[in-house]
Amino acid sequence: HDDSVGSWRAERLVPSAVLAPAPVDLSGIWSRISAGMEKVQLDYTGPAQAVVDDYTYLDDPALRCISPGLVRISGWPYPLEILQDEGQVTILYESFREVRRI
Numbered sequence: 001h002d003d004s005v006g007s008w009r010a011e012r013l014v015p016s017a018v019l020a021p022a023p024v025d026l027s028g029i030w031s032r033i034s035a036g037m038e039k040v041q042l043d044y045t046g047p048a049q050a051v052v053d054d055y056t057y058l059d060d061p062a063l064r065c066i067s068p069g070l071v072r073i074s075g076w077p078y079p080l081e082i083l084q085d086e087g088q089v090t091i092l093y094e095s096f097r098e099v100r101r102i
Contacts, residue, residue, distance in 0.1 A: 028082060031078070067096040067098055073093050073095045073096065076095050088102065089102040
């Protein structure tokens with residue numbers, strides 16, 4: 001009989017006070033560490049596959065020095081700076097000089 005098979009859970013052996021989450025200051029310059037890339041095969045719906053089939057790399061806005069958007073830039077390896085105030089977080093992306101205010 002193998003005792004390592006089954007469901008496990010952790011139990012706190014030393015009692016501790018439950019603390020409210022403390023605010024975290026993320027201000028500073030940040031840079032991604034690349035974990036490499038891997039090509040994956042996705043299962044598309046019919047309409048999505050039509051868009052993929054119609055895609056040409058020449059439609060890439062970055063090739064025309066136009067911002068490809070914050071979602072794509074967030075995955076790039078270039079630095080960003082976070083400015084954190086009491087009521088606002090501002091992210092300054094080096095790529096395309098994008099700014100995001102939260």
